[in-house]
Amino acid sequence: MFDQKKFVVSHAPFLHDESRISERSYNIMLAALPAVLFGLVHYGIPALGVVSLSISSSIIWEFLMNYVTKRPKSIGDGNAALIGLLFAMLLPATSPWWLVLTGTFVSVVIGKQIFGGIGGNPFNPALIGIAILMVSWKNFFDFDDALLNYDLGFIMVYPLAALKHFGVSAVDSFTISDLLLGRQIGAIGTTFGIGIIAGGIYLIIRGFIRWEISLSFLAGVLITALIFDLYDSTRYAGPFFHLLTGYTLIGAFFLATEDSSSPVNFIPMFIYGAGGGIMTVLIRNIGAHVDGVVFAVILMNIANPLLDKIRPKAIGKGF
Amino acid sequence: MLKRSFIRLTKPRFKNELLPDTQTEPQKISTPKKVTLLLDNSFDQKEVFLLKEGDKVKTGRKLFLSKDSDTYVISTITGTVTSISPYTGDFGDTYTAISIVAGEEEEIDDEFEKYCKEPNLDVAKKFLACVPGNPPINLFSDPDKRINTIVICGVDSDLLITTRQYAVKSDIEAIKSGIHFLKKITGIDNIIMAAHRNQIQECGDTDIEIKEVNSDYPSTHPHLIMKDILGQSVPEGRSCEDVGVCFFSAEAIAAIGNAFNNGKIPVTKNLTLIKKDGSKMMVSTRIGTPISEIFDAFEVTLNEKDRIIAGGPMTGSAVFSEDYPIQPDTDAIIVQDKDSVKKVLDNPCINCGECIRICPAKVPINMLIRFLQAGQYGTAAEQYDLFSCIECGLCSFVCISRIPIFQYIRLAKYELRSD
Numbered sequence: 001m002f003d004q005k006k007f008v009v010s011h012a013p014f015l016h017d018e019s020r021i022s023e024r025s026y027n028i029m030l031a032a033l034p035a036v037l038f039g040l041v042h043y044g045i046p047a048l049g050v051v052s053l054s055i056s057s058s059i060i061w062e063f064l065m066n067y068v069t070k071r072p073k074s075i076g077d078g079n080a081a082l083i084g085l086l087f088a089m090l091l092p093a094t095s096p097w098w099l100v101l102t103g104t105f106v107s108v109v110i111g112k113q114i115f116g117g118i119g120g121n122p123f124n125p126a127l128i129g130i131a132i133l134m135v136s137w138k139n140f141f142d143f144d145d146a147l148l149n150y151d152l153g154f155i156m157v158y159p160l161a162a163l164k165h166f167g168v169s170a171v172d173s174f175t176i177s178d179l180l181l182g183r184q185i186g187a188i189g190t191t192f193g194i195g196i197i198a199g200g201i202y203l204i205i206r207g208f209i210r211w212e213i214s215l216s217f218l219a220g221v222l223i224t225a226l227i228f229d230l231y232d233s234t235r236y237a238g239p240f241f242h243l244l245t246g247y248t249l250i251g252a253f254f255l256a257t258e259d260s261s262s263p264v265n266f267i268p269m270f271i272y273g274a275g276g277g278i279m280t281v282l283i284r285n286i287g288a289h290v291d292g293v294v295f296a297v298i299l300m301n302i303a304n305p306l307l308d309k310i311r312p313k314a315i316g317k318g319f
Numbered sequence: 320m321l322k323r324s325f326i327r328l329t330k331p332r333f334k335n336e337l338l339p340d341t342q343t344e345p346q347k348i349s350t351p352k353k354v355t356l357l358l359d360n361s362f363d364q365k366e367v368f369l370l371k372e373g374d375k376v377k378t379g380r381k382l383f384l385s386k387d388s389d390t391y392v393i394s395t396i397t398g399t400v401t402s403i404s405p406y407t408g409d410f411g412d413t414y415t416a417i418s419i420v421a422g423e424e425e426e427i428d429d430e431f432e433k434y435c436k437e438p439n440l441d442v443a444k445k446f447l448a449c450v451p452g453n454p455p456i457n458l459f460s461d462p463d464k465r466i467n468t469i470v471i472c473g474v475d476s477d478l479l480i481t482t483r484q485y486a487v488k489s490d491i492e493a494i495k496s497g498i499h500f501l502k503k504i505t506g507i508d509n510i511i512m513a514a515h516r517n518q519i520q521e522c523g524d525t526d527i528e529i530k531e532v533n534s535d536y537p538s539t540h541p542h543l544i545m546k547d548i549l550g551q552s553v554p555e556g557r558s559c560e561d562v563g564v565c566f567f568s569a570e571a572i573a574a575i576g577n578a579f580n581n582g583k584i585p586v587t588k589n590l591t592l593i594k595k596d597g598s599k600m601m602v603s604t605r606i607g608t609p610i611s612e613i614f615d616a617f618e619v620t621l622n623e624k625d626r627i628i629a630g631g632p633m634t635g636s637a638v639f640s641e642d643y644p645i646q647p648d649t650d651a652i653i654v655q656d657k658d659s660v661k662k663v664l665d666n667p668c669i670n671c672g673e674c675i676r677i678c679p680a681k682v683p684i685n686m687l688i689r690f691l692q693a694g695q696y697g698t699a700a701e702q703y704d705l706f707s708c709i710e711c712g713l714c715s716f717v718c719i720s721r722i723p724i725f726q727y728i729r730l731a732k733y734e735l736r737s738d
Binding site: 004007012013018021116117205207211259262264265311313314315317 | 326542555557623625632633634636641653666667672676680681686704707716726
């Protein structure tokens with residue numbers, strides 16, 4: 001009896017499609033890379049510093065929280081690094097080191113770990129970090145001020161701030177191709193439109209993000225901006241301007257699509273995405289903030305559990 | 320074996336294995352030296368059994384432990400009973416294991432032959448409940464279930480297996496007479512055959528209705544055959560039998576047909592053997608053969624930490640010993656090398672939605688699993704459709720966190736039902 005071979009006894013199913021969390025995290029980081037590299041080329045060493053510090057400090061915060069809460073070490077799944085990268089992409093290149101550290105602390109610890117780690121966070125962790133920084137240290141997010149010392153050979157004005165403060169006439173000089181090719185200033189990883197769109201398409205094709213959310217988010221922005229533009233084009237900028245400036249594209253492909261804080265059922269995904277897009281333009285056009293993506297997505301995160309109750313009836317229900 | 324595809328715009332689809340046109344005869348194994356038969360009856364030490372160690376039995380002999388019990392097994396070899404012992408299966412199911420060591424010459428028991436001239440439900444119940452394929456004969460006399468439709472599955476219920484399809488291809492005459500006898504003994508005329516498109520021609524001249532089943536897994540699952548083909552849905556937590564439909568495998572029907580035609584109870588079972596390298600073969604062996612004999616015959620070497628699976632890759636069960644006997648419904652034996660055994664993890668759900676997209680029963684698995692992991696089975700059943708699950712295993716298959724979702728669901732159902 002005892003010299004028998006021992007076999008692995010486990011439960012069905014005995015096959016797996018070999019997907020894993022780390023594969024997902026690293027692919028999303030890979031998709032973000034074109035936009036990040038473009039930012040690094042534009043803003044140089046300070047931007048590299050911000051990105052590196054952000055990623056490394058996120059991982060360290062996660063590791064410390066794992067240690068303090070005596071839970072298995074979860075930095076291997078790449079999610080902390082992903083949060084750090086997305087967070088850095090939303091910062092201006094000249095952010096001081098303490099701002100980055102505080103932001104990643106808020107993102108990883110308050111945004112994610114206190115809810116029980118990956119999968120438990122009700123909000124997108126990177127957005128929680130950015131939102132708290134934006135409210136607490138507003139001046140650092142004035143991109144015109146933050147990037148004062150740069151001259152990259154195109155209009156060195158943050159398009160959304162120009163729109164807010166000086167009206168539509170101030171942004172006439174931005175052409176769509178300029179905005180797509182990244183000839184605008186802004187946060188490190190948000191200015192290179194084509195790069196972000198390419199990354200987003202990659203993620204959709206590979207199935208790492210849910211296309212319903214991205215597309216409905218973009219549609220929400222376009223349609224709402226178009227309605228405003230049609231109503232009064234002297235006061236409100238056109239839909240493509242809103243689509244290609246600020247955090248819109250990164251919001252659609254990388255922020256709103258965060259797994260844990262977004263719905264998974266078909267109809268809720270559309271409502272969630274479209275709601276985020278609509279809120280973005282509403283905040284930009286009639287709200288107090290320059291950009292609306294951060295708060296729009298967080299608002300929709302709040303609505304997510306409720307939205308996800310709209311789901312198909314399971315087999316055998318309703319008798 | 321089946322990996323996540325690089326491009327994944329739509330939900331992944333898994334095809335049931337179709338029987339190749341070139342399928343050869345199953346390879347027969349010589350009569351085993353020893354068989355173990357599992358009697359569905361818990362073992363009571365104090366009880367005095369009718370059957371004793373040392374009793375001589377013939378092939379086809381009906382073995383039972385006491386006169387009042389309905390459960391029995393059919394001896395599949397001629398020999399001597401060497402042990403009667405308790406056996407515990409999955410989820411604490413208890414059986415009595417009867418081991419028989421083969422004698423010199425095979426003799427066929429003739430008790431069934433006397434009765435088989437006049438086929439009726441009672442005879443079928445008394446002799447044919449454990450023929451290959453495990454026909455659910457006892458259902459017809461169960462007063463709680465009013466069976467009005469019989470579905471014959473010519474399709475296999477799990478991935479990679481072709482056992483039932485082979486029964487349709489090789490034994491269609493026996494299936495036809497099996498259908499004839501089944502109609503006669505049950506009085507049910509509404510018999511339907513479920514078959515894949517490529518099988519329809521093979522079963523064309525049976526006089527029953529043939530319905531095409533999609534080859535996407537899990538379309539061959541009884542609940543989905545009910546929904547897609549019969550247009551009936553089964554209320555959550557109930558079985559197909561509760562609404563009057565029962566399922567017979569093609570192999571079981573063929574066995575019934577053969578039994579009444581030949582006057583002998585079939586004791587040989589076909590099964591799909593899937594080796595470590597993924598190669599498949601059909602094997603024909605006596606019910607009760609320890610799987611080690613199959614491995615010896617086909618040169619499968621086993622190492623420490625390999626995995627042996629009785630049944631299909633999605634719904635089968637792993638066995639802990641090489642002595643595990645082939646059951647009447649063991650349609651496949653799969654051997655996995657220790658390097659291809661994928662471990663499950665205790666990651667939390669990351670809410671990626673893969674399971675939601677693939678679930679054929681539309682169960683909100685992302686929410687359900689959170690409650691199951693927290694042990695809140697009651698809430699899971701009330702609010703998150705636990706009992707709608709049809710147990711196909713796809714959610715665990717695609718889970719990025721590698722949570723054993725399927726096992727959590729089965730455990731929760733078991734716990735709630737045993738309360």
